[in-house]
Amino acid sequence: xxxxxxxxxxxxxxxxTAPSLITENTIFRDLDEWDSLTALSxxxxxxxxxxxxxxxxxxKTSTTIKDLFxxxxx
Amino acid sequence: xxxxxxxxxxxxxxxxxxSLFEQEDIQKFISTTGVFEFRVAPLEITTSDLGLxxxxxxLDEMQIDKTEIDLLIFVSQTPDYLNxxxxxxxxxxxxxxxKSCIAFDVPLGCSGFVYGMSTxxxxxxxxxxxxGLLICGDTPSKTIxxxxxxxxxxxxxxxCATLFERTTESNIMHFNMGSDGSGxxxxxxxxxxxxxxxxxxxxxxxxxxxxxxxxxxxxxxxGMDVFSFGITQAPKTIRELYDYASIDNESVDFAxxxxxxxxxNEMIRKKLKLEIEKVPYSLEKFGNTSSASIPVTxxxxxxxxxxxxxxxxxxCGFGVGLSWxxxxxxxxxxxxxxxxxx
Numbered sequence: 001x002x003x004x005x006x007x008x009x010x011x012x013x014x015x016x017t018a019p020s021l022i023t024e025n026t027i028f029r030d031l032d033e034w035d036s037l038t039a040l041s042x043x044x045x046x047x048x049x050x051x052x053x054x055x056x057x058x059x060k061t062s063t064t065i066k067d068l069f070x071x072x073x074x
Numbered sequence: 075x076x077x078x079x080x081x082x083x084x085x086x087x088x089x090x091x092x093s094l095f096e097q098e099d100i101q102k103f104i105s106t107t108g109v110f111e112f113r114v115a116p117l118e119i120t121t122s123d124l125g126l127x128x129x130x131x132x133l134d135e136m137q138i139d140k141t142e143i144d145l146l147i148f149v150s151q152t153p154d155y156l157n158x159x160x161x162x163x164x165x166x167x168x169x170x171x172x173k174s175c176i177a178f179d180v181p182l183g184c185s186g187f188v189y190g191m192s193t194x195x196x197x198x199x200x201x202x203x204x205x206g207l208l209i210c211g212d213t214p215s216k217t218i219x220x221x222x223x224x225x226x227x228x229x230x231x232x233x234c235a236t237l238f239e240r241t242t243e244s245n246i247m248h249f250n251m252g253s254d255g256s257g258x259x260x261x262x263x264x265x266x267x268x269x270x271x272x273x274x275x276x277x278x279x280x281x282x283x284x285x286x287x288x289x290x291x292x293x294x295x296x297g298m299d300v301f302s303f304g305i306t307q308a309p310k311t312i313r314e315l316y317d318y319a320s321i322d323n324e325s326v327d328f329a330x331x332x333x334x335x336x337x338x339n340e341m342i343r344k345k346l347k348l349e350i351e352k353v354p355y356s357l358e359k360f361g362n363t364s365s366a367s368i369p370v371t372x373x374x375x376x377x378x379x380x381x382x383x384x385x386x387x388x389x390c391g392f393g394v395g396l397s398w399x400x401x402x403x404x405x406x407x408x409x410x411x412x413x414x415x416x
Contacts, residue, residue: 056298
């Protein structure tokens with residue numbers, strides 16, 4: 001599983017955020033566009049693209065996009 | 075299943091008219107959840123009042139002999155009293171049903187309609203039970219803080235009455251149910267039961283950030299956990315039911331899902347590869363009506379179809395508990411009343 005692909009998938013769920021802002025170290029909660037509804041899109045994306053069940057707890061305990069990737073990859 | 079009626083309160087709440095939250099946030103909420111408006115019951119109307127009206131009209135118009143109703147089940151998480159007493163006996167009395175009628179509550183929410191059906195169907199395998207009445211619904215508005223963005227724009231009030239009769243023909247009704255209490259706190263009212271008895275602190279409002287303010291006696295909805303559960307468990311229970319009943323999408327005329335939220339339900343539909351035409355929604359106008367959401371969708375979206383001929387329906391409820399249930403059944407010339415407004 002490539003993190004570059006994960007970053008691209010993450011950027012795709014956002015509408016108003018430049019893809020260049022989406023890096024491994026991005027603190028996703030600090031993105032202007034991030035809210036609880038974006039979290040649902042993230043769960044949906046991970047389910048569709050990776051067939052993995054991402055939980056609310058997984059998201060709450062992550063800070064950067066890399067943290068999320070590791071939970072999906074783990 | 076031979077007849078069905080749904081009652082909703084008259085008062086409409088339009089999400090775009092909500093002035094407590096930013097318009098931009100509301101727009102995003104609507105595009106994700108699909109909920110434009112919903113109904114709200116006034117203080118003096120309870121779930122059982124809505125259900126009573128639906129049941130009275132249904133039994134009246136179907137010209138049912140009330141002495142033949144041997145079973146009454148009330149499915150709700152918003153009963154008249156906190157289970158002392160159950161609401162079903164009160165409804166037995168108000169409806170003028172026989173004292174030999176068995177009446178009890180089943181306190182489930184999103185999965186409640188399917189659970190109520192399966193309980194009635196199980197009893198009615200015994201020929202002593204001639205007719206069974208399922209009264210099912212909720213008034214979530216009474217449990218929600220208006221300053222809680224996660225729930226106040228989503229839930230609507232509604233109740234239904236559904237009649238079941240023994241027939242001489244063999245009929246199809248298959249169920250697949252399940253539970254997972256490890257997710258008990260994904261949808262919860264924390265205080266007021268016996269685990270956390272009501273106290274002065276129960277009414278203290280707490281600001282959780284992100285537009286969520288509520289006290290301990292109000293509904294908590296952990297959206298992420300419920301979403302993650304729904305998109306995984308609903309397709310799973312339906313696939314298991316398909317296997318058990320040896321059916322597939324071709325065997326289904328209409329699929330009625332609990333109206334959780336549009337994005338979640340569309341994911342479930344797509345995972346099952348069900349055609350969009352087979353999956354009606356009532357979310358736009360009625361919101362998530364908890365245990366009434368499947369009947370609300372049946373009555374508001376499919377009544378013309380159901381009144382004539384035979385139809386194979388797939389029903390699936392999933393949520394609070396966590397609890398889920400799916401059902402595959404055949405209806406024939408179902409007696410469906412037009413939507414009742416109280």
